[in-house]
Amino acid sequence: MPDRLDDVFHASHRLPPDAASRLSADDLSRLRALATEPGRQRVPAMNALVVAGDPGVVDLLAVTLRDSGADPAVRAAWAMQLAATGRPDAEDALVRALPEAGPAVVRARIAAALARIGSPFVLDDLARLAGDPDPAVGRVGAFARHVVAYRHGMPGFEVPRPDDQDLLEVDDDHAPPMAVGRAGPEESAATLVSLRNDTFGLALSEDTGLRIDCGVRRMVFLYSQDFLRRGAGGPLRLPMMPGLIAQRGPDGSYATRLVLLAGPQDGESFHLALYRTDGYQMMAGAATIDGEGAVFELRGVGGVRNKLPALLRGRIQGGEFVLTSAAEARAVPEASHPTPDSL
Amino acid sequence: MRPLRPPRDEEEPTGGGGAPPPPPPIRHLDINIIRVGFEDFTAEDDAELANAIQVTRAIYARVRLNLRTVTFWRISVSEAAEHAIIDSAAEAEDLTWDWTVPNDALDVFVVRVMNDADGWSAVDGSCDKNSKGMTGSVVSLNGDAANSANTLAHEVGHYLGLEHIPDDGNIVGNNGSSDAFTGIHAWQGVVMRRHCFVRA
Numbered sequence: 001m002p003d004r005l006d007d008v009f010h011a012s013h014r015l016p017p018d019a020a021s022r023l024s025a026d027d028l029s030r031l032r033a034l035a036t037e038p039g040r041q042r043v044p045a046m047n048a049l050v051v052a053g054d055p056g057v058v059d060l061l062a063v064t065l066r067d068s069g070a071d072p073a074v075r076a077a078w079a080m081q082l083a084a085t086g087r088p089d090a091e092d093a094l095v096r097a098l099p100e101a102g103p104a105v106v107r108a109r110i111a112a113a114l115a116r117i118g119s120p121f122v123l124d125d126l127a128r129l130a131g132d133p134d135p136a137v138g139r140v141g142a143f144a145r146h147v148v149a150y151r152h153g154m155p156g157f158e159v160p161r162p163d164d165q166d167l168l169e170v171d172d173d174h175a176p177p178m179a180v181g182r183a184g185p186e187e188s189a190a191t192l193v194s195l196r197n198d199t200f201g202l203a204l205s206e207d208t209g210l211r212i213d214c215g216v217r218r219m220v221f222l223y224s225q226d227f228l229r230r231g232a233g234g235p236l237r238l239p240m241m242p243g244l245i246a247q248r249g250p251d252g253s254y255a256t257r258l259v260l261l262a263g264p265q266d267g268e269s270f271h272l273a274l275y276r277t278d279g280y281q282m283m284a285g286a287a288t289i290d291g292e293g294a295v296f297e298l299r300g301v302g303g304v305r306n307k308l309p310a311l312l313r314g315r316i317q318g319g320e321f322v323l324t325s326a327a328e329a330r331a332v333p334e335a336s337h338p339t340p341d342s343l
Numbered sequence: 344m345r346p347l348r349p350p351r352d353e354e355e356p357t358g359g360g361g362a363p364p365p366p367p368p369i370r371h372l373d374i375n376i377i378r379v380g381f382e383d384f385t386a387e388d389d390a391e392l393a394n395a396i397q398v399t400r401a402i403y404a405r406v407r408l409n410l411r412t413v414t415f416w417r418i419s420v421s422e423a424a425e426h427a428i429i430d431s432a433a434e435a436e437d438l439t440w441d442w443t444v445p446n447d448a449l450d451v452f453v454v455r456v457m458n459d460a461d462g463w464s465a466v467d468g469s470c471d472k473n474s475k476g477m478t479g480s481v482v483s484l485n486g487d488a489a490n491s492a493n494t495l496a497h498e499v500g501h502y503l504g505l506e507h508i509p510d511d512g513n514i515v516g517n518n519g520s521s522d523a524f525t526g527i528h529a530w531q532g533v534v535m536r537r538h539c540f541v542r543a
């Protein structure tokens with residue numbers, strides 16, 4: 001195997017930034033062969049083609065995704081890789097694969113991929129997925145429908161709004177410190193580059209962001225350019241996605257962890273909902289317009305196993321969030337337990 | 344990434360005059376191996392996993408760290424849902440956030456397929472598995488047997504405090520592109536043996 005392909009198959013985490021750009025035409029052709037042969041190298045080989053921006057990769061993924069004889073986990077991975085190409089024809093490839101999707105993991109991942117790149121044309125498909133008998137497919141399908149509609153400013157697809165009694169309390173006195181500050185152009189731009197196409201279809205600003213440090217975790221909120229332009233008045237009129245939270249991984253790279261949705265509530269306020277990328281609503285709240293922008297509050301949503309007991313309060317000024325209070329409980333309550341097993 | 348921590352409280356033997364110092368006492372590590380979407384694991388997957396455990400045990404034994412009790416757990420395909428595959432470090436953290444084995448051993452989640460990486464783990468991870476952050480290691484079976492063995496030794500090594508190093512041949516070497524490497528330095532053993540999941 002040529003040395004340059006070693007970079008692809010030896011990496012333990014994300015491909016080093018220069019590894020994909022060094023691949024020659026011959027390397028890409030070898031990767032295409034490996035990506036379509038049975039074997040454990042299919043997924044990393046296809047991944048390298050996606051990162052390298054290989055022009056034929058969408059067609060290759062479109063064919064392989066529809067191969068109902070292939071391993072469902074591999075097909076699910078390919079669905080996400082289609083979204084990661086950032087190519088306009090990826091949406092069509094995902095929709096065409098839906099009728100033959102088969103196992104729930106493949107259906108759920110096609111829905112998740114469409115959340116990232118889908119246009120309003122897929123809303124009917126997502127409505128069907130939202131009604132899927134499998135709960136995970138239904139959850140991701142409903143989430144994808146919200147995301148696509150909010151991203152495109154379409155009313156009529158409002159997120160569920162938890163009752164007040166379903167919102168979690170946070171004991172501020174025992175919460176670990178959360179440090180929140182503005183992320184400047186250098187940090188915002190670097191985070192955006194690291195995300196590659198993991199941007200949920202948003203045109204994100206590289207000029208400003210919000211840095212959130214909580215324990216060992218570093219997160220950066222990146223604003224959509226649309227929200228920065230419209231400011232707090234934007235979601236008062238139409239649903240939109242103000243931005244997303246990218247989290248730094250152990251290798252220093254960033255991946256999208258949470259996305260923020262906002263839309264009209266009444267004449268003077270708009271709702272806010274923070275979702276995990278698998279479709280669980282983690283925080284909910286509202287913002288109320290005042291003379292200088294808006295005041296907002298977001299609280300953790302209960303009733304799901306993976307709840308996030310946290311509280312965020314602040315202002316929106318000039319399209320940017322300024323936090324006045326941020327607290328997160330120390331522990332994650334009520335994780336599920338795996339079943340004892342043997343090998 | 345944080346800088347490498349120099350060993351503090353327990354030094355490796357340095358030579359010098361007189362009789363060589365006695366080797367440090369053996370320490371023990373217990374782990375939970377959790378197969379995510381267990382029904383889809385083939386006999387070949389299970390063999391690759393069993394080999395990875397055996398190779399990791401042999402690597403760690405060289406620094407007097409005994410991989411003592413390996414307990415097996417499972418998450419079904421329907422429970423795992425879309426997390427039967429992992430697409431990013433953020434999703435790996437979601438998995439360790441949602442699932443915890445109720446004991447005081449290190450949780451190692453095994454997925455058959457992972458995009459964009461072979462595995463993810465916190466570096467010097469927490470021993471409070473209900474705390475925030477990545478409270479376990481997540482490994483895949485993306486590569487051949489030797490590659491998957493490195494992935495297990497590499498990710499558990501991260502959890503116990505190891506950072507990437509440039510050294511060729513080391514389990515966390517070649518700056519993270521550690522392929523199927525099995526090398527381990529004595530000083531890395533000193534770092535790992537200090538972790539709160541490691542017992543006397």
Ligand SMILES: [Zn+2]
Pocket residue numbers: 012013497501507515519
């Ligand atoms: Zn690593």
